[in-house]
Amino acid sequence: MMVGVHNRPASRAISLAVGVFAVVWILPVLWVLILSFKPNEVLMLSGDPVWVPPFTFKNYINIMETSSVFRWLLNSAIVSVSATVGVLFVSSLAGYGFARLNFPFRRTLFVIVLIGLAIPEQAVIIARHQLFTDWNLHNTYTGLVLPHLSLPFGVFLMTQFFRGIPREQDEAAILDNASRFKVFWSVLLPQSMPVQATLGIFTFLLVWNDYFWPLISATRPEMYTLTVGIASVQGNFAQSEGLGYLMAQAVFAGLPALIVYLIFQKQIIGAAAGTAGR
Amino acid sequence: MKHLRYTLITSVAACAFAAPALAEKTEISVSRFFGSCEADYGDVTEAAKGNGECGIITTLINEFNNTSDSYQIKEEVVEWPGYDQLTARLRNGEPPTISVMHQSILSNYASRDLLMPLGDKLTEAGVDLGDMTDAARAGVTKAGDVYAMPFDTLGWLWHTNMNLMEEAGMVNGDGTPVTPSSADDFITQARQFKEATGKPYLCEASVGNAQVYARTLFTLLYQQDHNFFADPTMIDLNSDATRNYVDLFKTLYSEGLSTTDYDYSAATAAFPQGECGVYIMGTWLIDTYQQESLKDESALAGGYFVQPFPQLFAQDGIWSDGHAWVIPKQDLNAEEEAAAIAFLKFLWDNNLHWARTGHLPVRSSIIESEEFKSLPARDRLERVALHATPFPPEVKRQFTVTDYVGEEMQAAVNGQKTVDEAIAAAEKRVNDMLARAN
Numbered sequence: 001m002m003v004g005v006h007n008r009p010a011s012r013a014i015s016l017a018v019g020v021f022a023v024v025w026i027l028p029v030l031w032v033l034i035l036s037f038k039p040n041e042v043l044m045l046s047g048d049p050v051w052v053p054p055f056t057f058k059n060y061i062n063i064m065e066t067s068s069v070f071r072w073l074l075n076s077a078i079v080s081v082s083a084t085v086g087v088l089f090v091s092s093l094a095g096y097g098f099a100r101l102n103f104p105f106r107r108t109l110f111v112i113v114l115i116g117l118a119i120p121e122q123a124v125i126i127a128r129h130q131l132f133t134d135w136n137l138h139n140t141y142t143g144l145v146l147p148h149l150s151l152p153f154g155v156f157l158m159t160q161f162f163r164g165i166p167r168e169q170d171e172a173a174i175l176d177n178a179s180r181f182k183v184f185w186s187v188l189l190p191q192s193m194p195v196q197a198t199l200g201i202f203t204f205l206l207v208w209n210d211y212f213w214p215l216i217s218a219t220r221p222e223m224y225t226l227t228v229g230i231a232s233v234q235g236n237f238a239q240s241e242g243l244g245y246l247m248a249q250a251v252f253a254g255l256p257a258l259i260v261y262l263i264f265q266k267q268i269i270g271a272a273a274g275t276a277g278r
Numbered sequence: 279m280k281h282l283r284y285t286l287i288t289s290v291a292a293c294a295f296a297a298p299a300l301a302e303k304t305e306i307s308v309s310r311f312f313g314s315c316e317a318d319y320g321d322v323t324e325a326a327k328g329n330g331e332c333g334i335i336t337t338l339i340n341e342f343n344n345t346s347d348s349y350q351i352k353e354e355v356v357e358w359p360g361y362d363q364l365t366a367r368l369r370n371g372e373p374p375t376i377s378v379m380h381q382s383i384l385s386n387y388a389s390r391d392l393l394m395p396l397g398d399k400l401t402e403a404g405v406d407l408g409d410m411t412d413a414a415r416a417g418v419t420k421a422g423d424v425y426a427m428p429f430d431t432l433g434w435l436w437h438t439n440m441n442l443m444e445e446a447g448m449v450n451g452d453g454t455p456v457t458p459s460s461a462d463d464f465i466t467q468a469r470q471f472k473e474a475t476g477k478p479y480l481c482e483a484s485v486g487n488a489q490v491y492a493r494t495l496f497t498l499l500y501q502q503d504h505n506f507f508a509d510p511t512m513i514d515l516n517s518d519a520t521r522n523y524v525d526l527f528k529t530l531y532s533e534g535l536s537t538t539d540y541d542y543s544a545a546t547a548a549f550p551q552g553e554c555g556v557y558i559m560g561t562w563l564i565d566t567y568q569q570e571s572l573k574d575e576s577a578l579a580g581g582y583f584v585q586p587f588p589q590l591f592a593q594d595g596i597w598s599d600g601h602a603w604v605i606p607k608q609d610l611n612a613e614e615e616a617a618a619i620a621f622l623k624f625l626w627d628n629n630l631h632w633a634r635t636g637h638l639p640v641r642s643s644i645i646e647s648e649e650f651k652s653l654p655a656r657d658r659l660e661r662v663a664l665h666a667t668p669f670p671p672e673v674k675r676q677f678t679v680t681d682y683v684g685e686e687m688q689a690a691v692n693g694q695k696t697v698d699e700a701i702a703a704a705e706k707r708v709n710d711m712l713a714r715a716n
Contacts, residue, residue, distance in 0.1 A: 233314035
C-alpha cells in the first residue's frame with residue numbers, strides 16, 4: 001500500500017511559489033517601514049537612497065510628541081476590545097440559536113441576517129447617525145461600539161460552526177439533565193475557541209481600522225480613535241512633504257493590530273486548517 | 279496688631295491686583311486642518327517664527343492665546359478638508375465656534391442658513407471690508423452678505439525648475455524662463471525641453487486627483503472667455519474652448535511631454551527632485567519649494583521660479599479658491615461671540631504672516647506693500663490676485679462639480695472617452711447633481 005508518498009518536485013515548486021508571493025507581499029510593507037525611519041528632508045531630495053543612511057527616529061518622536069496620540073490609542077483600544085467581546089458574545093448566542101433552536105420565523109430571520117452582509121455601511125450611515133443623534137450617543141464609547149455588535153458575518157460564521165457539531169453531543173448532555181444554556185456553555189462553546197479566535201481577530205481589525213464612523217460620530221478631538229487622530233495631524237492634502245512622517249504614522253497605527261494577530265496566530269491557523277477539535 | 283493689620287491690607291491689595299490675571303478667559307474652539315506640528319511649534323508664541331501652513335497657523339493661535347487677556351482658543355485639528363466632520367457636528371448640535379472653510383464650499387452651508395453673517399460684526403470690530411481684494415470679497419459674499427472672514431486667495435501656478443530650463447536653453451536674457459503664450463507655444467516648448475533634457479516638460483499630479491484636470495480646464499475656459507456658469511444652476515462645457523484644452527493635454531500626454539502616472543504626492547516630490555521642468559500646481563507649495571531651493575544638494579538649488587499659470591489665449595484668467603473662517607450658527611453668549619470676532623480680527627491684522635505660506639493675502643493694502651513684495655517671488659504673483667476667478671457665488675457643491683468635471687476630462691485626455699462623450703457626461707452628472715441641490 002502506497003501511503004504517505006510525497007511528490008518532492010511538486011512540493012518544492014509549491015514552496016517556491018509561496019515564498020515568491022510572500023516576498024512580493026512583504027516588500028511594500030518593508031518599504032513603508034524603512035521610509036518611516038528616513039528624514040523627511042532627505043526624502044524630498046530623492047526617493048532613491050532608502051536603503052542607506054541617514055536614518056532617524058524623529059518621525060516616531062514627533063508622533064509621540066503629539067499630545068493626544070496616547071489618548072487616541074486608548075480610545076481605539078477601548079472601542080476595539082469592547083466591540084470584539086460584544087461581537088463574540090452576541091454572535092455565539094445568535095449562532096447557537098439559529099443552529100440548534102426551533103422558533104417561529106427562524107429561517108426568515110436568518111435570511112434577514114444574511115441580507116445584512118450585502119448592505120454596505122454607507123447605505124445606512126445617515127439613518128444611523130440620525131438615530132444616534134436622537135439618543136445622544138455621539139462622542140461616547142457606546143456610540144462607537146454599538147454599530148459593530150450587529151455583525152452579520154459573525155452570526156453566519158458561528159451558525160455554520162455550530163451546525164457542524166453533531167447533535168448527539170447536545171442530546172447526550174440533555175440526557176444528563178443539562179439545560180439549553182449549559183449545553184451551549186459547557187459543550188458547544190469550548191469547541192468553538194479556534195473559530196472564536198478567528199472571529200475575534202477579524203472583528204478587532206475591522207473595528208481598529210474603522211475610520212468613517214468614528215470620523216462623524218466621535219467629532220471631539222479627545223474622542224478621536226487612532227485612525228481619525230493620525231489622519232488629522234497630516235500636514236496637508238495628501239501629506240506630500242513629510243513622507244517619512246506619513247509612513248511612521250502608518251506603522252504606528254498598524255502595530256497594535258499586528259501584535260494582536262501575532263499573539264493569536266495559532267488559533268487562527270488552527271481554525272483555517274479545520275482542526276477545530278472535532 | 280499693627281503688623282497684622284499691615285499684612286492684611288497688603289494681602290488684600292495683592293489679591294485685588296492679581297484678580298484680573300486669575301479671572302478665567304473665555305474659551306472658544308477653532309476647528310482647522312493644515313496639520314499638527316506640536317513637536318516643532320507647540321511652544322512658539324510668535325507668528326513670525328512659524329514656517330509653512332502648519333507652523334504659521336499654530337504660532338498665530340499661540341500668539342493670540344498669549345497676548346489676549348480675555349480669550350483663549352482651543353484648537354481642534356481635523357484631517358483635510360474636514361467637511362464630513364463639520365456637517366456631522368452641525369447635525370449633532372455641537373459645532374465648533376469657528377471653523378476654517380474653503381470659499382468654494384461656503385455656498386453649501388450659507389444657502390442652508392447654517393452660518394452666521396459676519397459683515398456688520400467684522401466692520402464693528404475694525405475690519406475694513408473695503409480693503410478686501412475683489413477675489414476675497416467675491417469668495418465670502420453670498421446673496422449680498424459676508425459669511426466668512428477671508429484668509430487667503432489660492433490660485434493656479436507655474437512652478438519652474440530653472441536649472442533644467444537652463445540645460446534646455448530656455449532662459450530669457452532677464453533670467454526668467456521661456457514661457458508659452460499660446461497652446462502651440464506650449465507644445466513647441468515642451469518638445470524642445472524634452473529633446474534637450476530627455477525629461478518630460480511637465481510633472482502632472484494626474485492619478486487619483488481629478489481636480490487637477492478640472493482646475494486647468496477652468497483656467498483655460500476663463501482665458502477663452504467661455505462662461506461655463508452663465509446660469510449658476512447649470513454648467514455648460516460644450517464649447518471649442520473645452521475641446522482646445524483636451525487637444526492640448528492629449529498631445530502633451532501622448533508625446534511623453536508630461537508625466538502620466540504620478541499621483542499628487544509623487545508629482546509634488548518629483549518636481550524638486552528634478553524630474554521635470556514645470557509643475558502646474560497651487561500657491562500652497564511656494565514656501566515648500568522655496569525652502570528646497572535653499573539646499574545645495576537639491577535639484578532645485580538656486581533654481582526655483584514661480585509665476586501664475588501663463589495666459590495662453592486672448593483673455594486672462596486663473597482658477598482660484600481661498601480659505602476663510604466661518605462661525606456656524608449656534609447659541610453663543612456675548613463673551614463667546616466677542617472672542618470669536620476678536621480672533622477673526624487678529625487673523626485679519628496678521629494676514630501678512632499667513633501670506634508667507636505662499637497663499638495670497640486677502641487685503642489689497644498688503645498686496646501693495648513692500649513687505650509682501652519683498653517675499654520671494656511675490657512680486658510676480660500680483661496677476662493672480664488681479665485675475666483670480668472663483669466660481670459665481672451662487673454655484674453650489676463646487677467641490678463636487680470640480681470632481682465630476684475632472685473625472686470626465688481625465689477620461690477624455692487619456693483617450694478613454696471622446697471629448698464629446700466626456701463633455702456630455704460631465705454636464706449630465708453636474709447638472710443632475712445641481713438640480714437636486716437647488
